[in-house]
Amino acid sequence: MDFLSDTVALSRMQFALTAIFHMLWPVLTTGMGIYLVIVEGMWLKTRNPDYYHHARFWAKLYVLNFGIGVASGLPMEFQFGTNWAPFSEAVGDFFGSILGFEASMAFMLEAGFLGIMLFGWERVNPVIHYFATIMVAFGANLSTFWILAANSWLQTPAGGEMVNGKFVVDDYFQAILNPFMLNSVSHMFLATLETSLFVIGGISAWYILNNRHQAFFARSLKIVLATAIAVTPLQIYIGHLSAEQVADYQPTKLAAMEAKWETSPAGQPAPWSVVALPNNQTEQNDWEISIPNGLGYILEFKKNLSKPVLGLKEWKPEDRPRMVGLIYYAFRIMSGIGFFLAGLMSISVIQWLRGKLSPEAIAEQKWLLRIWILAAPLGYIAVESGWIVRCVGRQPWVVYGQIRTADGVSHLPASEVLTSLVIFAVIYTALFICALFFGSRIIRQGPNLELPVPGIDTQPALETTPAEFVPDQRPIEAEQ
Amino acid sequence: MENLEHFLAQVWFVILALFLFLYVMLDGFDLGVGILSLTSSNDDRRDILMTSLGNIWDANETWLVLMGGALFGAFPLAYGTILNALYIPIFGMIFGLIFRAVSFEFREHSTNKVFWNVAFGVGSFMAALFQGFALGSILEGIKVDESGHFIGSMWDWLDWRSLLVALTLIQGYVLIGSTYLILKTEGELQTSHYRTAKLAAWTTLIGAILITIATPVVYENARAKLFHQPEVYLFSLIPVLGVLLIGLLIQSLNRKAETTPLVWTVLLFLLTFVGLGLVVFPYIIPPGITIYQAAAAPSALVFMIIFIGFLIPIMLFYNIYNYIVFRGKVAGTHYGE
Numbered sequence: 127m128d129f130l131s132d133t134v135a136l137s138r139m140q141f142a143l144t145a146i147f148h149m150l151w152p153v154l155t156t157g158m159g160i161y162l163v164i165v166e167g168m169w170l171k172t173r174n175p176d177y178y179h180h181a182r183f184w185a186k187l188y189v190l191n192f193g194i195g196v197a198s199g200l201p202m203e204f205q206f207g208t209n210w211a212p213f214s215e216a217v218g219d220f221f222g223s224i225l226g227f228e229a230s231m232a233f234m235l236e237a238g239f240l241g242i243m244l245f246g247w248e249r250v251n252p253v254i255h256y257f258a259t260i261m262v263a264f265g266a267n268l269s270t271f272w273i274l275a276a277n278s279w280l281q282t283p284a285g286g287e288m289v290n291g292k293f294v295v296d297d298y299f300q301a302i303l304n305p306f307m308l309n310s311v312s313h314m315f316l317a318t319l320e321t322s323l324f325v326i327g328g329i330s331a332w333y334i335l336n337n338r339h340q341a342f343f344a345r346s347l348k349i350v351l352a353t354a355i356a357v358t359p360l361q362i363y364i365g366h367l368s369a370e371q372v373a374d375y376q377p378t379k380l381a382a383m384e385a386k387w388e389t390s391p392a393g394q395p396a397p398w399s400v401v402a403l404p405n406n407q408t409e410q411n412d413w414e415i416s417i418p419n420g421l422g423y424i425l426e427f428k429k430n431l432s433k434p435v436l437g438l439k440e441w442k443p444e445d446r447p448r449m450v451g452l453i454y455y456a457f458r459i460m461s462g463i464g465f466f467l468a469g470l471m472s473i474s475v476i477q478w479l480r481g482k483l484s485p486e487a488i489a490e491q492k493w494l495l496r497i498w499i500l501a502a503p504l505g506y507i508a509v510e511s512g513w514i515v516r517c518v519g520r521q522p523w524v525v526y527g528q529i530r531t532a533d534g535v536s537h538l539p540a541s542e543v544l545t546s547l548v549i550f551a552v553i554y555t556a557l558f559i560c561a562l563f564f565g566s567r568i569i570r571q572g573p574n575l576e577l578p579v580p581g582i583d584t585q586p587a588l589e590t591t592p593a594e595f596v597p598d599q600r601p602i603e604a605e606q
Numbered sequence: 607m608e609n610l611e612h613f614l615a616q617v618w619f620v621i622l623a624l625f626l627f628l629y630v631m632l633d634g635f636d637l638g639v640g641i642l643s644l645t646s647s648n649d650d651r652r653d654i655l656m657t658s659l660g661n662i663w664d665a666n667e668t669w670l671v672l673m674g675g676a677l678f679g680a681f682p683l684a685y686g687t688i689l690n691a692l693y694i695p696i697f698g699m700i701f702g703l704i705f706r707a708v709s710f711e712f713r714e715h716s717t718n719k720v721f722w723n724v725a726f727g728v729g730s731f732m733a734a735l736f737q738g739f740a741l742g743s744i745l746e747g748i749k750v751d752e753s754g755h756f757i758g759s760m761w762d763w764l765d766w767r768s769l770l771v772a773l774t775l776i777q778g779y780v781l782i783g784s785t786y787l788i789l790k791t792e793g794e795l796q797t798s799h800y801r802t803a804k805l806a807a808w809t810t811l812i813g814a815i816l817i818t819i820a821t822p823v824v825y826e827n828a829r830a831k832l833f834h835q836p837e838v839y840l841f842s843l844i845p846v847l848g849v850l851l852i853g854l855l856i857q858s859l860n861r862k863a864e865t866t867p868l869v870w871t872v873l874l875f876l877l878t879f880v881g882l883g884l885v886v887f888p889y890i891i892p893p894g895i896t897i898y899q900a901a902a903a904p905s906a907l908v909f910m911i912i913f914i915g916f917l918i919p920i921m922l923f924y925n926i927y928n929y930i931v932f933r934g935k936v937a938g939t940h941y942g943e
Contacts, residue, residue: 189711190711190714190715192664193664193707193708193710193711194707194708194711196664196667196707197703197704197707197708198704199671200667200670200671200700200703200704201697201700203671203674203675203678204674204689204696204697204700206678206685207674207678207685207686207688207689207690207696208689208690208692208693208696208697210686211685211686211687211689211690211755211756212686213686214678214682214685214686215682215683215685215686216682217682218678218679218681218682218683218685218686218902219679219682219902219903219905219906220906221678221679222675222677222678222679222680222682222685222902223678223679223902223906223909223910223913224679225674225675225678225679226672226675226676226678226679226680226910226913226914227675227910227913227914228675229668229671229672229674229675229676230672230675230676230913230914230917230918230921231913231917233668233671233672234665234668234672234921235924237664237665237667237668238665238668238921238924238925238928239924239928240661240664240665241660241661241662241664241665241928241931241932242661242928242931244661245660245661245932246931249931249932250931294903295903295905295906296905298905298906298909536686536690538690538693538760539760542693542694542760546693546697549697549701553701553704557704557708560708560712564711564712564715564716567715568715
């Protein structure tokens with residue numbers, strides 16, 4: 127328990143804890159924002175009230191997640207100053223600017239238009255409302271861009287150099303366009319979208335299985351499926367590109383992802399390990415099951431490696447990640463889920479083409495719907511695993527190869543950090559439980575198909591004063 | 607070159623002051639309404655209070671995130687040192703803001719509305735209190751070594767002077783919250799906020815007078831600056847104008863005006879900000895580190911102005927549009943339904 131008096135370990139734990147919890151909420155709002163743009167667009171195009179009710183129903187889940195996302199995200203930014211002051215001072219010129227852009231360009235856009243998207247249905251005309259929805263989605267995804275640009279820069283710092291312990295930037299655009307940036311942003315963009323699609327799909331499947339609003343939710347399941355056809359295979363491809371880049375730029379991370387202790391020379395095949403028990407003390411895997419010649423095929427689609435793959439022993443113990451087992455398994459969980467979701471998508475599309483997903487027949491597909499329900503949380507697990515690989519695999523560096531994590535931490539009394547860490551753990555656990563509780567309550571209540579439809583039942587009230595506006599007083603759908 | 611660097615640092619000082627002012631003004635009335643909700647006589651009233659903020663609180667809170675990011679980018683040294691020194695008040699404020707934010711969402715779906723209403727009020731109070739402590743201890747000064755790193759202890763921020771600032775800030779938030787509610791509500795609810803506004807106007811005045819007297823008495827470095835000719839006339843003008851504004855405010859409350867109380871209060875906040883800005887300038891970590899010492903490289907400041915500078919009017923535009931869309935009295939809630 128010596129970590130209880132170790133400020134570095136405690137600050138790292140606090141960052142990890144807050145980041146892992148925080149990520150659960152924006153991942154959904156970012157992807158679901160795009161989905162809301164799709165359904166509202168369909169509503170405006172077809173004037174089919176079902177699409178309007180979809181927009182209203184999913185927006186309820188959206189705003190629940192958004193509120194908790196904002197709340198849990200506040201400590202993320204401020205922690206750089208409170209717990210990582212030397213890091214902030216060394217890289218603030220670039221890293222701080224990027225966080226400033228994220229707040230001003232992305233987050234403000236999302237928060238500024240959210241009110242209109244949620245409450246503005248009867249107050250502004252449909253075009254402005256649609257514009258607000260687009261801005262919310264655009265803002266959320268712009269956040270992905272800036273945050274991933276900043277994090278990629280920590281992985282592959284570019285655009286300047288360290289001078290006297292401070293990173294001096296000479297080309298900001300080169301720093302933003304650092305080697306990892308494009309793939310990382312794409313990977314995260316697709317991850318949020320894919321996670322949200324399978325959450326929406328899983329919830330829709332649950333309704334269909336329970337014989338509630340089957341036609342209504344068959345519709346959302348098909349929108350999800352149509353989008354997933356493109357997203358799931360593309361995500362696997364981008365993931366592969368990312369792994370190739372890790373091999374080029376962060377050999378220590380790749381070695382940990384594969385639990386490789388010994389170097390495999392070029393020109394020869396090498397095994398690819400499937401399951402293993404890495405042991406940091408003896409610097410080898412206590413046991414492992416591996417596929418002979420697999421590594422070459424995975425990295426380069428051919429048997430022999432064209433360049434050597436370095437093992438962990440090439441570096442001193444203090445220069446390589448320590449949590450090899452965690453990184454190794456997190457990577458396998460993430461990629462396993464990626465393939466599983468692509469497979470689920472393929473099977474569902476085949477059933478769709480066979481006409482098995484029509485509103486009348488869809489309830490017969492019980493086993494398929496059950497798998498969809500089970501798949502709902504998988505995206506989250508994959509995202510969290512991916513971030514663990516990304517950031518734990520970067521250790522012992524906070525800025526890869528430039529600043530060590532231990533040198534970036536504020537000198538604080540350990541008791542102070544321990545206190546805040548414990549409070550965070552309690553609050554975030556409570557938030558998580560509440561989010562599940564209220565989220566499932568929204569789902570159990572179901573969509574309110576009695577809502578007045580703007581343009582059909584009501585006119586937009588732009589020209590009327592709010593005092594004339596009479597809110598809808600009809601009871602919501604009864605609990606079932 | 608020297609002049610340009612100084613100019614850039616000054617520009618960012620002004621931009622940060624603007625962000626902070628917008629945050630304190632906008633989230634100020636959110637937090638003030640939250641604190642007032644603790645005194646509401648029944649839950650229907652609390653519902654209306656929370657509904658009046660439903661569509662704007664998140665945008666208002668974003669100014670804080672924006673200020674944090676801008677401070678991080680423009681004055682990295684100050685960002686690290688100040689937040690390191692204010693570890694406890696910063697996290698206290700964050701915990702308060704977390705309670706406040708999730709109360710909005712959970713109350714909507716909860717059957718136990720009372721619990722979340724209270725969490726909303728307590729969270730608002732906590733956030734306001736710790737913001738006041740943070741502001742007070744920055745004005746008071748932070749212990750640093752010659753390279754600007756924090757060398758004090760973790761309880762440095764807590765003393766009678768920062769407590770005085772914290773209590774005054776809470777009064778100010780209650781004042782702006784009350785005047786906002788006067789604008790947004792009707793009938794009995796409005797009447798009760800005329801009362802709270804008047805009370806808060808007096809308590810804010812008392813707090814401000816105490817702070818104004820204490821500043822030159824307690825802080826030697828401030829004293830020299832404040833009584834330096836010819837600025838002394840400028841500095842003595844601010845309290846005079848402040849008293850004048852409070853007088854106008856109380857008069858407008860007596861006349862039962864609906865809009866003007868909020869206008870006078872906003873002007874009062876603005877005046878206070880100008881005053882604090884003049885006292886603090888050119889320091890970013892009083893009393894030792896100036897904005898010129900703590901500033902990021904000039905290229906970083908230019909880079910940020912290019913991106914953030916042109917966004918400021920756009921952000922102001924759509925935030926104002928948001929208020930225009932939801933102008934008028936608070937109707938019943940029809941959120942998500």
